[in-house]
Amino acid sequence: GNGISGITAARHIRKRSDDRITVVSGESDHFYSRTALMYIYMGHMRYAHTKPYEDHFWAKNGIDLVRGWVERVDTTSRELELSDGRWITWDVLLVASGSRSNLFGWPGQDLRGVQGLYGLQDLERMERDTTGVRQAVVVGGGLIGVELAEMLHSRGIHVTFLVREPRFWGRVLPEAGSHLIERHLREHGIDLRLGTGLQELVDDGTGRVKAVRTTNREEFPAGFVGIGVGVSPNIGFLQGSGVSTDRGVLVNGFLETNVRDVYAAGDCAQLQAHPEPGRPAIEAVWYTGRMMGEAVARTITGERTAYDPGPWFNSAKFFDIEYQTYGRVPAELEAGHDAHTWEHPDGRRSLHLVWEKDSRRFLGVNALGVRLRHEVFDAWLREGASIDVVVAGLDRAHFDPEFQRRFVREFVVTFTTARS
Template sequence: WFWKKNRIELVQGYVNKVDHENKQLILNDNDPINYDQLIIATGSKPNRFGWPGQDLKGVQGLYSKQELEQLEIDAPDKEACNRAVIVGGGLIGIELAEMLRSRDIPVTFLVRESSFWNGVLPEGESEMINEHIRDHHIDLRLSTNLVEILADEEGRAKAVVTDKGETIACNLVGLTAGVTPNISFLENSGIELGKGVKVNRYLETNIPDIYAIGDCAEQEKAIGNRRTVEAVWYTGRMMGETVAHTICGQRRKYSPGHWFNSAKFLDIEYQTYGWVFSDQNRREFEEHFHWRHDKEMICITMAFNSSDKKFLGINTFGIRMRHEMFDRWLTEGRTIDYVMEHLRDANFDPEFYSQYEKEIVDSYNSAFETNIKPKKKSWKRIFKSA
């Protein structure tokens, strides 16, 4: 009913070829579909790096609906799946681990980095997530790589071998070592490809009337500090809105604004606004202020320019912060001192939740020898940013 209600003709099948000269798609059953304008939004596929055994039964990623359905078959409970091994740390890996642990399935988590997601998160945050993962009885193996997946006599995964020389018995292997644009069907189509489908700032390809959006799109030039390929739901939505205007006759430039994202690490909600780089990727002018609660899994990290104290971004774990406020402060070029002074305006945790702004500001004052007094929350200031 959804498709009919929204006047969408749903065709289930696979596209084998894009014939841009005749403006046709050729499906796997050789049926053609004519188009006036084509939007390529084929997403990503899980990375596979040529590991021996990566195509065995019981080995899968977690991206598509089909992979979710296969997970239901292979790991319905701990009786059917005695142990799962997840390969690759990141947002998809932690989500798969949480799903499996919700069914009491033992999980071993192989992460090549020395600390979880430390290519993205600063050290203090990454270490807190390490602790939280282990608190959930997940066997986290840092600085550990997959070497091989072993098969049983029926061709199913029965164990993995790590670069530490250890063999870990398992019934399921989840490959979550990132994703790559799903564009192989476009080879020899005439559409320019790189890592993804190459597009300009209007999300147009090199072929007239063909656009690409979402995980499969690759910007010809990076926008600010952003990557040329952004496999993030928020950016996919914004790209869709942008192209919708264009095909309706109002050509619009893709302008994603300040970087933001959100996710969840098991019980910990995560939000990021602006740019807070990991220790290994931090720019020379970028200084960090980190605060962590002494008992709870709650912390924040703020980044600012060391020369003029201009606020650059924030990561927050366990405290909900208002996107509109940080977006406005970044646009206005506020200093970190200003952000600290008005921090209560940004908090939108529900009523009766603990508030930590005073502790955060006190810690900042102590670290940087300032004397900032946090202002009371002002709905007038908050609504001004709406």
């Protein structure tokens, strides 16, 4: 795999070792920023701009790049078989094969014009299959779904957005945050249909999609259907290898599998015991993929290093609204916890803070439309700061100086009033 985990590991192994390094990937010749794919489609970037390293970087640093898909892993002979029949031998194997888009067996899901968005080939298919399209449907109310909706909208394609749950991203966002994003999507002209799932996809008679039918017995015309219902670890090639898998490749805290000298990192790795309770066993997040790559590189080169991601962090964008989250912010308030939500009158900015009732220890924050300083919130979470310390320090915790005084004053007033 030549995603963020695999490439980070390769780079750090090279810094620490002169051993031969081979990176195998069937997706692309060189590492690129997967998060930038949408901006290529929207015309903001070119593919060359998404590659953080010059093409000659790899040979210069003694990293061999092999283009090909791994079909089979033999852990006894320590060999990989590629789809074109080539074999590669190894002494140490890092599985960093990422994910694949989920499909759930819907009738018609194999029609042309139906796809997810994960890698470069998906972008190329989308470019081809949306030419001349005027109406599209996006299925799935998560981050990939929003990206697909924004991409299609940027080309003047009318988007019907099907979300099975009663509110947007309801398993992640608290209710007020969900409703803020729902309003924002509709303001951009997205036809958001909550509580509506996909039933089947309709063939136009030539093998291409022409419409979708929903669980509510509605039919929407669609020359293109974007599927954004999550991803699953890409680990099928490990079948029969002896490497233990569940939903992902099972690893311990050092990213070691049950087979000696075989490791896994990134989207495909499933931690059997996460160092931080409450976090998912599979972390399909860019920054944790990078951290896994660096940690496993140290272990492979003789400095056994546990994966220690620190406090949870993630970020995204919903059209014009940036989203950041730090720490533990469940969608539904848990027993023994308290929370406070502040929303700006313009309906485009909000903060949601969570803390323990008895100890008043700060647990986490969601920010929509407000850019927070990573180092400040990371430190508060690591130190176990109280909610009172956090509220008192908000004036140094975000990036918007023009908004700062009024924002902080309003938040403190509403927080104090709600607690009195």
